[in-house]
Amino acid sequence: MRTILVTGTAGFIGFHLATFLLSEGFRVAGFDGMTEYYDIRIKQRRHQMLLQNPNFTCVEGMLEDFDTLHGLIRDTKPSVIVHLAAQAGVRYSLENPRAYMSANVMGTFNVMECAREFGVDHLLMASTSSVYGGNDVMPFIETERTETQLTLYAATKKANENMGHCYAHLWKIPTTMFRFFTVYGPWGRPDLALFKFVKAALQGEAIDVYNQGNMARDFTYVTDLVRSIRLLIDTPPVEPASRDDILPGDSLSPVAPFRVVNIGNGTKVQLLDFITEIERSLNLPIKKTLMEMQKGDVPATWANSDLLHRLTGYRPETSVAEGVRHFVDWYRDYYNVTDADLAALRQG
Numbered sequence: 001m002r003t004i005l006v007t008g009t010a011g012f013i014g015f016h017l018a019t020f021l022l023s024e025g026f027r028v029a030g031f032d033g034m035t036e037y038y039d040i041r042i043k044q045r046r047h048q049m050l051l052q053n054p055n056f057t058c059v060e061g062m063l064e065d066f067d068t069l070h071g072l073i074r075d076t077k078p079s080v081i082v083h084l085a086a087q088a089g090v091r092y093s094l095e096n097p098r099a100y101m102s103a104n105v106m107g108t109f110n111v112m113e114c115a116r117e118f119g120v121d122h123l124l125m126a127s128t129s130s131v132y133g134g135n136d137v138m139p140f141i142e143t144e145r146t147e148t149q150l151t152l153y154a155a156t157k158k159a160n161e162n163m164g165h166c167y168a169h170l171w172k173i174p175t176t177m178f179r180f181f182t183v184y185g186p187w188g189r190p191d192l193a194l195f196k197f198v199k200a201a202l203q204g205e206a207i208d209v210y211n212q213g214n215m216a217r218d219f220t221y222v223t224d225l226v227r228s229i230r231l232l233i234d235t236p237p238v239e240p241a242s243r244d245d246i247l248p249g250d251s252l253s254p255v256a257p258f259r260v261v262n263i264g265n266g267t268k269v270q271l272l273d274f275i276t277e278i279e280r281s282l283n284l285p286i287k288k289t290l291m292e293m294q295k296g297d298v299p300a301t302w303a304n305s306d307l308l309h310r311l312t313g314y315r316p317e318t319s320v321a322e323g324v325r326h327f328v329d330w331y332r333d334y335y336n337v338t339d340a341d342l343a344a345l346r347q348g
């Protein structure tokens with residue numbers, strides 16, 4: 001039985017990934033600092049659910065605390081590390097930039113040092129579509145230059161890509177960086193749009209819609225995302241013998257076992273259409289306050305996911321209608337929102 005170390009297991013994506021890996025018969029060692037960026041109770045609930053499986057163990061600790069992280073890796077000897085823990089969020093990075101430098105730069109450095117010391121078959125780490133920043137040729141493809149990050153969040157993730165590349169080159173650690181595109185689904189993050197919109201709608205409040213609603217995102221359903229990660233775990237990059245061995249469209253480095261892979265649905269969805277799906281799922285109109293574009297935000301993201309497909313044979317497939325319905329079902333169950341509550345809201 002292989003052990004996989006997943007950082008960020010109390011987080012949205014880490015929880016789903018750990019659940020999926022456990023269901024596939026892996027042993028999972030989790031690591032999470034339970035930071036207070038958003039409601040910690042949801043993180044505790046996620047870990048409690050994972051702990052029901054005897055093949056899940058976890059340590060609560062900060063990435064910056066090297067000894068604790070090192071101890072877990074020494075004791076569990078994972079063959080693969082999936083590093084998802086991070087200070088996430090584009091908007092929060094304007095108010096609290098220090099959290100990003102600490103968790104994402106120092107924290108990721110500690111993970112890479114452990115990978116180097118203990119040796120792993122594959123190190124996989126989360127980057128983000130935000131590294132495409134000011135690029136405007138869409139869909140975004142991994143081989144295009146990414147030099148125009150617009151927030152410190154994106155800049156720390158780009159730094160992670162560069163850090164990962166040099167460790168892959170120096171220490172021959174096969175390394176895959178994921179660029180995720182707006183992930184959503186049950187157990188989702190309270191700071192992200194879907195959660196905030198559903199919460200506001202159920203409190204009869206208006207939602208803030210930025211850039212006057214003129215926004216588009218490549219919404220990626222979380223189950224599709226973790227399935228993609230699962231397949232990529234068994235697809236470690238191999239350093240090519242020469243540049244000629246790199247296929248067109250492949251982001252494989254010519255000088256390291258290193259690759260960047262978009263994980264996105266591959267569909268550009270207008271934010272107002274996304275909100276319509278929420279209204280449909282709740283059967284409730286949502287009041288909207290149209291706002292200016294937020295600093296550091298981008299009007300659109302859209303992934304080219306051909307490389308993921310070429311490497312794994314898989315493409316994310318869940319429609320926004322289906323994914324939003326699953327989220328709304330989960331939210332109503334988690335917060336106990338009854339049919340009678342909804343009927344009362346409909347009557348005004």
Ligand SMILES: NC(=O)c1ccc[n+]([C@@H]2O[C@H](COP(=O)([O-])OP(=O)(O)OC[C@H]3O[C@@H](n4cnc5c(N)ncnc54)[C@H](O)[C@@H]3O)[C@@H](O)[C@H]2O)c1
Pocket residue numbers: 007008009010011012013014031032033034035037043061062063064083084085086087088089102103107126127128129179180181182183184189
């Ligand atoms: N959700 C998305 O749409 C999205 C998009 C692009 C990239 N990402 C990236 O995917 C990864 C997972 O994101 P998520 O949505 O699950 O976020 P999340 O905030 O739900 O999960 C991150 C987890 O990391 C933990 N953490 C944060 N800082 C830590 C530290 N210093 N030490 C130890 N633990 C710490 C938090 O407690 C949290 O449980 C992140 O790296 C994020 O940047 C997410």
